[in-house]
Amino acid sequence: MIHSKRIRSTTSRYISRLLLAGFMLSATVASAVIHASTPADPFGSVMWKTMVDTYFTGGDVVFDQRVIVSAPKSAENQMHVPITVDATGLENVKQIVAVADLNPIQHILTVRPEQALSFIGFRLKLQQSSPIHVGVQTEDGTWHMGGALIDAAGGGCTAPAAAHSVSNWMKTLGETRALVRRDSKGDARMTIRMRHPMDTGLASGIPVFYMNKMVVKDDAGGVVAELDLFEPVSENPTITLKPSVGNESSVLKVSTRDTEGNEFAFPLSVPAVLAQ
Amino acid sequence: MKIESQQRRTLLKMLGAGCACCVCGSANARLLKYPLHATEIGSKTWAVHGESSHFNLENGGNIVNVGFVEVPDGVVVIDTGPSKRYGQALLALIEKTVPGKPILRVYNTHHHPDHCFGNQVFDPTLIAAPQGVIDNINEEGNAFADNMYRLVGDWMRGTAPVAPTVVLDAATEEVGGRQFSLFYLSGHTSADFVVRDDTTGILFSGDLAFLYRAPTTPHADIATWQAAIDSLGALDRDLILPGHGPSDSRGESLAQTSDYLAWLEDTLAGAVDSGLTMNEAMQLPIPDGFASLNVVREEFERSVVHLYPDLEDQLMPLIDVTR
Numbered sequence: 001m002i003h004s005k006r007i008r009s010t011t012s013r014y015i016s017r018l019l020l021a022g023f024m025l026s027a028t029v030a031s032a033v034i035h036a037s038t039p040a041d042p043f044g045s046v047m048w049k050t051m052v053d054t055y056f057t058g059g060d061v062v063f064d065q066r067v068i069v070s071a072p073k074s075a076e077n078q079m080h081v082p083i084t085v086d087a088t089g090l091e092n093v094k095q096i097v098a099v100a101d102l103n104p105i106q107h108i109l110t111v112r113p114e115q116a117l118s119f120i121g122f123r124l125k126l127q128q129s130s131p132i133h134v135g136v137q138t139e140d141g142t143w144h145m146g147g148a149l150i151d152a153a154g155g156g157c158t159a160p161a162a163a164h165s166v167s168n169w170m171k172t173l174g175e176t177r178a179l180v181r182r183d184s185k186g187d188a189r190m191t192i193r194m195r196h197p198m199d200t201g202l203a204s205g206i207p208v209f210y211m212n213k214m215v216v217k218d219d220a221g222g223v224v225a226e227l228d229l230f231e232p233v234s235e236n237p238t239i240t241l242k243p244s245v246g247n248e249s250s251v252l253k254v255s256t257r258d259t260e261g262n263e264f265a266f267p268l269s270v271p272a273v274l275a276q
Numbered sequence: 277m278k279i280e281s282q283q284r285r286t287l288l289k290m291l292g293a294g295c296a297c298c299v300c301g302s303a304n305a306r307l308l309k310y311p312l313h314a315t316e317i318g319s320k321t322w323a324v325h326g327e328s329s330h331f332n333l334e335n336g337g338n339i340v341n342v343g344f345v346e347v348p349d350g351v352v353v354i355d356t357g358p359s360k361r362y363g364q365a366l367l368a369l370i371e372k373t374v375p376g377k378p379i380l381r382v383y384n385t386h387h388h389p390d391h392c393f394g395n396q397v398f399d400p401t402l403i404a405a406p407q408g409v410i411d412n413i414n415e416e417g418n419a420f421a422d423n424m425y426r427l428v429g430d431w432m433r434g435t436a437p438v439a440p441t442v443v444l445d446a447a448t449e450e451v452g453g454r455q456f457s458l459f460y461l462s463g464h465t466s467a468d469f470v471v472r473d474d475t476t477g478i479l480f481s482g483d484l485a486f487l488y489r490a491p492t493t494p495h496a497d498i499a500t501w502q503a504a505i506d507s508l509g510a511l512d513r514d515l516i517l518p519g520h521g522p523s524d525s526r527g528e529s530l531a532q533t534s535d536y537l538a539w540l541e542d543t544l545a546g547a548v549d550s551g552l553t554m555n556e557a558m559q560l561p562i563p564d565g566f567a568s569l570n571v572v573r574e575e576f577e578r579s580v581v582h583l584y585p586d587l588e589d590q591l592m593p594l595i596d597v598t599r
Binding site (some may be wrong): 070071072076077080082083084121123153174175176177178179180181183189190191193236238240262263264265266268 | 422423426494549550551553554555556558559577578580581582585588589592593594595596597598599
């Protein structure tokens with residue numbers, strides 16, 4: 001028993017040394033690339049370089065006014081800080097990645113709008129005042145960046161979810177409210193609100209447990225949008241998307257999954273555009 | 277030796293002054309002195325009006341109305357301001373206005389920090405409120421204090437939340453030879469306490485009424501608040517001292533607060549039903565009738581965050597989910 005432990009620890013030391021060497025090598029290469037093409041951060045984030053190295057790789061990084069990030073200047077409730085990203089001015093969008101630079105877990109979500117406008121509304125838990133960066137990657141690999149600075153009192157990620165104040169919160173897990181509307185231009189917009197504690201694992205005594213996947217498909221089974229959600233997304237995730245589904249009425253199919261493998265699926269009717 | 281120490285003191289003073297200048301902007305902030313002024317709003321009744329703005333480093337949280345009344349045997353105080361330093365300034369102002377009179381009673385209208393964080397300077401056995409207000413101060417006082425230190429900084433030095441020790445539940449109370457009527461309401465928070473001086477008919481409404489200043493909603497239940505405004509409207513009274521804004525002889529504060537809350541609820545319900553995100557709702561236009569209220573855009577944006585989640589839970593249809 002003692003013997004095998006020693007072997008394991010020697011092996012793991014060896015592996016970690018290998019990993020470290022590999023990491024240092026890749027860090028050197030990556031930083032060379034970054035110095036060539038990373039613009040200064042208008043939000044003055046001390047984490048900017050790390051954010052680019054970690055989340056916005058594989059293409060040039062440019063700040064672009066077509067990435068409109070709406071956020072309050074100050075977090076009224078750091079458990080629910082609303083963000084709306086509108087990048088509908090950009091063509092050929094591959095994915096949208098949102099990060100909170102100074103959160104203990106930075107990656108908020110990634111959305112791939114396959115048959116949807118480049119638009120998303122969501123809410124996040126903010127641990128302290130922080131820059132938010134949103135990268136919109138187009139097919140050519142370029143990251144078009146936008147962002148916001150949000151002032152906050154602190155405590156969003158390490159505070160327990162409100163759900164834990166009631167003992168039977170598992171009963172309502174996955175309970176869903178949703179609506180689909182047409183706006184004045186006829187564009188469809190869907191808002192989904194699902195009960196889930198979205199536990200970060202950072203609140204004392206509460207293990208990590210969050211909804212990590214959401215897929216929206218159209219009538220024919222084609223993917224409308226795919227979302228990877230992470231720990232910072234607020235309790236009871238409330239997501240707004242703009243599916244591109246034409247003017248007729250149709251039925252979207254939404255499926256979600258959490259980190260415990262619970263799966264939830266539901267249909268969502270899209271009304272037709274009213275004839276003028 | 278003496279000269280040296282004097283020089284050192286002068287030097288320290290200069291450094292101190294220089295340092296304060298860098299940190300703070302205005303003259304008041306540099307001296308950290310609340311410019312409190314007592315306005316006589318009725319017979320032997322004074323209001324201490326705060327600014328119509330948000331908590332900031334310049335005003336030290338002095339955004340609130342406090343009242344005090346000279347009764348035959350002493351003084352009754354309604355609310356105590358945002359900090360220990362404010363409480364001290366208030367005590368000095370009362371002593372200047374009504375010299376030599378003992379303070380007999382201090383009422384807290386509700387638990388928000390701008391209304392009760394001066395409690396510290398008063399004898400705790402004189403501070404009175406309904407049980408709900410006391411519970412709320414005990415539950416949220418420390419978190420409020422953290423946020424107040426963050427928002428107004430050094431003005432808060434030494435301030436700690438102090439809950440009232442006298443639990444009120446009677447309909448009236450006689451203090452120092454004067455009768456006060458006590459009303460137990462809610463809506464702005466889960467416990468809102470209103471005091472009427474039955475001799476002058478002056479109603480101290482706390483934050484159930486605002487005038488020319490947008491109402492705040494962090495703990496609001498709009499329907500309950502509207503019912504509370506209705507019941508205040510039905511009371512005999514000569515004057516209202518609202519929680520924020522000028523004193524009001526025509527009931528304007530009740531009407532204005534009620535109108536604003538009705539508009540707020542309608543507007544946000546409409547926004548939820550249209551599928552707007554919170555950020556989109558925050559940008560909705562504010563009608564002319566409310567556009568002149570102080571800090572209305574900021575308060576509207578805050579209210580979106582306060583009220584949207586509950587409205588979503590009420591208004592968005594429940595969907596059958598397969599698991």
